[in-house]
Structure formats: C-alpha cells, structure tokens
Amino acid sequence: MERIKRNERMAALTQMLTASPNRIFTLSHFCELFGAAKSTLSEDVDILRETFAAFGLGELSTVTGAAGGVRYRPAMSRQSALAFVQTLCQELQSPSRLLPGGFLYLNDILCMPDIVRGMGVIIAGEYYDAAPDFVLSMETKGIPVALMTAQSLGVPLVIARRASKVYEGPAVNINYVAGSSGRIETMSLSRRAVHEGQRALIVDDFIKAGGTAKGMMDLMGEFGVNVVGAAFVMAMAQTREKLIHDEKALMVMHMDAAAPSTLRVRPADWLSCEARA
C-alpha cells in the first residue's frame, strides 16, 4: 500500500470519526487502516482535537483504559447553540405560522435535516454524561429530532406508538391522560424494544402540560427502565405546573390563546446561561 500522507489521514479520520459519533475507536484500528505507527496516529489525533476545538466542530477525546481509544462527540458551544435557537425563534414568530386554536405550524422545521441535526446535537450535549442506552419518542412529529439526538449519542431510537401493531409482536400498552385535551389515550411499545435496567432519554417535539411525557415515563416504568432525562423542541409557557420535572426544552412559546397576536417564541433560559453548569 502506498504511504498515506498526514493530510489524507486527517480527512479520512475526520470523516470516519464524525460518521459514528460517541463511538470509541481504538488507535490500533486506525494504525492498521493507514499502515502508520501508534505515535503518528496519536499526533494526528492531537491535531484533529485542536482543529475541531478551534472551528467549533465538536469534541474529540481520548478515552483511557482497557476499552479506550478515540471518540468524537458532536457539540455546539453554548453561544452557537443560543444563536441557532434564536434564529429558529425568529422564524417561528412569523404570523403566517399561527393556526386556528392557538397552534403553531412547526412541521417544516421539525423535518429539515440540517435543523433537526442541530437540535439533536444541542440536546445530546446535555445528556452525554447521563449515558442513556436509547432515545424514546412518541410518534410522529418528534421522530426526526429524536433520531438525530440518538445519532449524536450513538444509541438506538425507540418509538412508542398510539396503538399496538401486528408487526411489532407482543406489546405493552398503557393509558395516559393527554394534558391538553384531558382525553384518555393509549401508548404502546413492543415488548422486545427495550430491556429492564436500561436507561432512556425522552425526546419529543412539544410539551404543554406534560401528559404525553408522563405517559412515556409510566411506560418506561412498566419495562423497568430508568428515565435519565426528557428534552423537547418547544415548551408552552404556562402557570399551571407541568406533570413532569427537570425537562429541558430548546424554545419556550408564550401565547394568550384568546389573542394569538401575543405569540412570542424565545430560547429557553438554560441556553442563555453564559457558562455550562
């Protein structure tokens, strides 16, 4: 094999590491691939780490120990995250997005790969330390952002359904009270989708009173799964207490349902904090 130059290794390493976020690659894996010495690869990784940091492209870290190696985690600085969310807020405040009944048209935003990827990176950044085994979402609108969060975390996505389906096998169904309508709804998850003792991160598009989120937590309880966090694209500001706690939303929406022109969408407070906790 022809000798591979550092330039080329840089490009290839970057592509491979960023295509599999949060996965640990051993240095030996790359040594073999590139026919280079470990010391050379170590230098490569050092240069990469600095470059990623300098351009705000994510975090490259060296994990020590028996299962150690190099790991890439997509990350956005708090400042970039705030700017990203502020741009979204601007867009969402457009009067043309207001729908009858005080609803806001969000679907396009929730389906643009670039945008949901950014949201997923920001959300994942808050939960790397919680080390979830999977991301749970309730069909349908939250699936894209939940998938992108799962991708950044390097874990599978699990989708709860509104009814059990023949192609999902034995399922656990629970009933929950939808916060906004007060109606009893059903949520279903295949028995084989998750396992007792796993850790779940809930990701969904919208939280109002938290009824659906509470349902997802109850569903995880039935499986013996520990919920390590809950994140949403948008939260409805309201005085009534939510049914769940410690959730994180990217944006907060204020609106007096009787006067839709009062609509205001702003970044969530935790994004505005200068430094990470």
Next chain:
Amino acid sequence: MERIKRNERMAALTQMLTASPNRIFTLSHFCELFGAAKSTLSEDVDILRETFAAFGLGELSTVTGAAGGVRYRPAMSRQSALAFVQTLCQELQSPSRLLPGGFLYLNDILCMPDIVRGMGVIIAGEYYDAAPDFVLSMETKGIPVALMTAQSLGVPLVIARRASKVYEGPAVNINYVAGSSGRIETMSLSRRAVHEGQRALIVDDFIKAGGTAKGMMDLMGEFGVNVVGAAFVMAMAQTREKLIHDEKALMVMHMDAAAPSTLRVRPADWLSCEARA
C-alpha cells in the same frame, strides 16, 4: 488570525462538507474562513477528493458555473452497499424475528442511526440525478430512513399523516386502498407542506402490493407534484403485480404465509449488478 496549516484545513473542510451533504460551498467561503488563497483551497479540495475516493468515504466534486463550488455527496460503492445489505439480510432471517401472521420484526433495524444512515446513503445515491426537492414518507416506521435519505440529498423530509391534525393547518386528504388489508384508509398532508411543480422522492419501510405507495403518488398528484422515484427498505416478493412501477427496494422478503419457516430475505437484484447502470 494564526496561519492555518493544511492538516487543519483538511480536518475542518471534511467536517463542514460532510455535515451538509449535497450543498454547494463556494471556494471563496472557505478562503475567507481559513484566510487562504483560492489556489491553495483548490489543492486542498483535490487532496480531499482523492482521499475520499481512496477510502470509499463519498464523492467530492467541483461544480462549475455561476452557482459553482464544492459539493460533498455521501456515497457507497455498489460492492459496499451489497455487503451492507447482505449483513442486514442475515440478521433479519433470524427465526426470532418471525411474528404471528407472517410478519417480520423490523423496528429495531429501522431505528438504529448507523443502519438507517447507511440505507439513506444507498437510496440517495440512486436519486441524486433525479434531483428531488423533498423526500415524502408516510408515518411512522419509514421516517428514520426517509430522514437520512433526505439528509444525504440535502432536502427536507415531508411526512404524510393518517389523519389531519389541528397543528398542521389546512390539509389535503385522500383515501386509498391499503394493499394488504383491502381496507379504505386516509392519508393527509398539510397544504403548506409542498408546492406545485416540485419533485418528490417517496421513501418508506415496506412495500407489499403497493397500496400505500400508490396513495402517496395520488396525494402528490393532488398537489401538482411530480414523483421522481420510490424507494423502500423491504419489498415482499409476490407474483401479483404491484400497484406502482420502477420502485427500488434494498431487500426482498420471500415467505409462504402458511409456512413461516420458509422465510428468506435477500438483497434486491439491482444491488447485485456489478456496475452501475
């Protein structure tokens, strides 16, 4: 600003180009960012192109003309795609995946970011030339692979729903005959989701008789949208003619419903062709 070395530019360029697939970046954009001359950036791009090609990491191309620049497209060689799909087929043939009624448990596969990303890259590769404006999927199971296809193509995802929702605004509803059950079902899409004259690529998880796919085509017809292709993760092999034509599936499933042990899952024929058409 400190002078940036080629090594560092390589890493940063790779990350930025691959994070926004199928988008054209002008060389001037990078010249400004790195404080480097156009000739230097041109050389960088040449090295990148060769490196990506050598390691099978996708296609970097230079687009000429007024709107020209550099564009990255994720791509898998036909050989890698076949190997990827063969591994999936092996996994899916496991008897533990068989469900009553001759259904196959696919949900985990359809929700693993790495796997749906690979599927999306393979599907996108077949439709770059058709230049769709968006990817259309029908909720729920096909959404992850459709999103990843949309990401590779650099276009939005559009999700058709089973019923119109208050938070989607005015919607167009159509009825269609679900191929497998023969029942009349409804499919709904927000009026503002797509525009007349656009081009759609349909991506979904499963095609049996093609009733749902036909429904999506009819729905696009109502919007004056041109369907440029239809791709599926899995097709059911059957003698009865499908309701749509020219669809592409990654895998084909054979099973005699009366004898589930006859289950066989194989890569679709077009993947086995040595060379691209």
